[in-house]
Every structure is written in C-alpha cells, then in structure tokens.
Amino acid sequence: MADDVLFEFLHMEMVSHIYKDQASRGEMDKDRATCVSTLEGMGFRVGQGLIERFTKDSPSFKDDLDVMKFICKDFWINVFRKQIDNLRTNHQGTYVLQDNKFALLTPFSSGKQYLEEAPKYLAYSCGLVRGALSNLGMDCVVTAEISLMASCKFQVVIQKI
Amino acid sequence: MSRQSNRTTDSKKMNAELFTLTYGALVTQLCKDYENDEEVNKQLDKMGYNIGVRLIEDFLARSSVGRCQDFRETADVIAKVAFKMYLGITPSVTNWSPAGDEFSLILESNPLVDFVELPDNHSSLVYSNLLCGVLRGALEMVQMAVDVKFAQDTLRGDNITEIRMKFIKRIEENLPAGDE
Numbered sequence: 246m247a248d249d250v251l252f253e254f255l256h257m258e259m260v261s262h263i264y265k266d267q268a269s270r271g272e273m274d275k276d277r278a279t280c281v282s283t284l285e286g287m288g289f290r291v292g293q294g295l296i297e298r299f300t301k302d303s304p305s306f307k308d309d310l311d312v313m314k315f316i317c318k319d320f321w322i323n324v325f326r327k328q329i330d331n332l333r334t335n336h337q338g339t340y341v342l343q344d345n346k347f348a349l350l351t352p353f354s355s356g357k358q359y360l361e362e363a364p365k366y367l368a369y370s371c372g373l374v375r376g377a378l379s380n381l382g383m384d385c386v387v388t389a390e391i392s393l394m395a396s397c398k399f400q401v402v403i404q405k406i
Numbered sequence: 407m408s409r410q411s412n413r414t415t416d417s418k419k420m421n422a423e424l425f426t427l428t429y430g431a432l433v434t435q436l437c438k439d440y441e442n443d444e445e446v447n448k449q450l451d452k453m454g455y456n457i458g459v460r461l462i463e464d465f466l467a468r469s470s471v472g473r474c475q476d477f478r479e480t481a482d483v484i485a486k487v488a489f490k491m492y493l494g495i496t497p498s499v500t501n502w503s504p505a506g507d508e509f510s511l512i513l514e515s516n517p518l519v520d521f522v523e524l525p526d527n528h529s530s531l532v533y534s535n536l537l538c539g540v541l542r543g544a545l546e547m548v549q550m551a552v553d554v555k556f557a558q559d560t561l562r563g564d565n566i567t568e569i570r571m572k573f574i575k576r577i578e579e580n581l582p583a584g585d586e
Contacts, residue, residue: 288431290434294423324424
C-alpha cells in the first residue's frame, strides 16, 4: 500500500483549505492563530485515537522519559516512517525532538526556499504529538520550529498541575 | 516474540489508520465550518479533485501503466491497480451500460469509513465523497472527462458501497496556437 502519499496529499489539501477559508473572512492577523489552532485541534483528536491503537500491545511505561522514547521511536515510525533523530531533555519536563528529514517537509525544498510557508505544515503534527501524550496522561504544550528546511524541532513542555 | 513481529507487520496498517482518522477529522471540521451537508460534499469533491490531479503522476510513475485503449481497460486499471495500490482493496467492476460508457465499482470494504457511524442529522452527507473527486481529477489528467458519484453507501444503510462512473468525453489536447 502506498497510502503515505495519500496522507501527504490529504494533509496539504487540509492546510490549504483551512488557510483559504480563513483568509476569505478577512482579519489576517488574528486568523493566523486560529488556523494553527484549528489544525492543531484536528491533529490532537487524531493523535488521541492513534495512540490508543499503537499502545494496545505495548507494556506500560515506567516514567515520562519512557513515554517520550516511545513517541520518538514507535509512534514516529508508524506515522512518519522514521525515528526521531535526536531527543534532548532538561530533566524538568522539557523535551526537544529533532527530526532532520521531516516527512511532511521533504517535498518542499532543502534550503531556505518556502521557509515562511513551512510552519503551516507543522501545526497538525504538533497536535498529533500533543494528542498522543494527552492520552498517555501527560498534559503538554507542543511547538515546532524550523531553521533549515526539512529539519525541524518539536518542543514538548509538560504542564505541571 | 509474537508481539514484536506483530508490531512490524502492522506498521503499514497503522499508517492507513492515520489516513482514515485524518480524513475523519477533516470531515468533522468541514461539517463544523459549513453546517450544510451539500456544501460539505462539494468541498470534499473539490479537495479530492486537487488530490487526484497530483496523485495521477505518482500513480503513473509507480505503476508503469500506459495509455488505456478503451473505458473497459480504464475500469480494470482503476479497480485492480489503483485502488489496490492506494487503499489496499480491489473493488469489483460491474453493471456495464450497453454502450460501454458507464460502470460501477463495488467496494466490499471502504477503508475511509473504518471507524465511522453517521449521526441521523447528516442524512445527505456523502462521507467518502473525496474519492469521487480523486477519480475525476486523476482521469481528467489523462484526457478523460468522467462523472463520478456514490450510488449506494453502506454508511447510509445500503448493503454495498457502489461508485458509479460515467464516461462523458475525451478531452482534446490543446495545442498552443500556431503550434503543429
């Protein structure tokens, strides 16, 4: 099956639809934030659903780090067909996941071209991660940043209750 | 041991779930945005069309299928190669019109609706309408204008899911003016 292509195309359509829809309503500045949160919200719901199915047969996790390792490995392989390249943490609830060849960005460019457009294509994935972690009992804020195309960093900050 | 091997073979299926769930999230969002089933159907078709015109390139590059001689061959390629490649199912091709310009694809299972139940207040929503757009868009890129729609849908209580395809015309290639 080649459904990863399907997912990539669907994701592109989704992003373009949401941004077009908002742009037609005017008020560009405010809208950028709503677009991101709409996409993020969709990702959140899907992440919740996916993690239930991924962890069906896996043993329970020891601690937060164990959960993050699962996200970096199994979750990422299932969703984006590769592992996270680098995981860093300050041991105080902040994790940085670095993917040097992020699947949803690789078709764009491998330099600075389209760098301004790229963040649109990360909101959904941030939501996926947040949804997954949320169903594993971790409330987080997930953000992403890109410095050079196709390589991006996801920052996960666990919210203390 | 068995668990480990299970996980690796399942990874393809998992990815399909990502697609199914993402599609579900999209339909949910559209329903929220438009509050009108007809409009949602139209949007899904439009998005499908945009996907189709790009997907055809991926398909031709991967499958090395050449130009189809007639609509029957097209039907076969769609059912046996394209559906198999992208959704992992092989619909059956039936109900040919006498003129040979119309046929039905019968889907025994539809991966798009794997975890879906339609609520009562969405009776005119064609949940998988994206597929129609994809087929229409892809065929347009190989010079075939085709009308695609869902004739039956298990989500709406029918026994089978049936996509009806009608050949309209062959699109002439537009040569630039002054070019022979």
